[in-house]
Amino acid sequence: MTPDPLNRLVAQLAKLPGIGEKTAQRLAFHILRASGDYAVELAQAIREVKEKVHLCTRCYSLTDSDLCGFCRDTRRDERSLCVVETFADLMALEKTREYKGRYHVLHGVLSPLEGIGPDQLRIKELLERLTDSRVEEIILATNPDVEGEATALYLTRLLKPLGLRVSRIAQGLPMGGDLEYADQATLAKALSARREL
Ligand SMILES: [Zn+2]
Structure with missing residues (x-):
């Protein structure tokens, strides 16, 4: 049995374009095993891109x-x-x-x-x-x-x-x-x- 949190991560990664179930699993294991604060920093980068990046009020980039x-x-x-x-x-x-x-x-x-x-x-x-x-x-x-x-x-x-x-x-x-x-x-x-x- 795979732990639920790992399943959830795999399921989220598999939603990315070009990422199939197998690759999602590989990425999830990589994140799990990565040393230091990698996982936390990845999570933070994802959160920040959603919170802080928006459209330019003039050119919409x-x-x-x-x-x-x-x-x-x-x-x-x-x-x-x-x-x-x-x-x-x-x-x-x-x-x-x-x-x-x-x-x-x-x-x-x-x-x-x-x-x-x-x-x-x-x-x-x-x-x-x-x-x-x-x-x-x-x-x-x-x-x-x-x-x-x-x-x-x-x-x-x-x-x-x-x-x-x-x-x-x-x-x-x-x-x-x-x-x-x-x-x-x-x-x-x-x-x-x-x-x-
Ligand atoms: Zn602009």
Whole structure:
């Protein structure tokens, strides 16, 4: 008989993406056997990420203060705003070191089939942010799949009338691909070869 607390830990770990029952068991035994305060520190890190990490009030990326590091960094170009689907996509673009502007995270894409319309995304917040801002160019960096393209098109129709330069990254990225998993060179090229809409 396995002790209940161990069963509970295995059950929780098995809920993680990509972790099956076997791996969950292996991880649980590892945590149990780990020396020092590892288990306590792991538990604390998990608790803290839930308690302290929230959305940036300006760009909706993740932060543990009011504004995120990207919004606070005065060296970043306020005239350029890159719109992404997720924080993971933002991190992928950031890793290319090609982009030095600001970001806006939508938290999803338009998807009529899943009932996700403009109101479910941070689009209203994007428009509010653009009033009285120094933004000149908007780079639409949604994924090159059907929903990402539809979202980019929707945003273009909203943003062009505001007199902003709107461009789209896509070139070099395979259709249906995901920014998060694209290699850095491909992503850097897609960013620099963006086309104006
Ligand atoms: Zn921010």
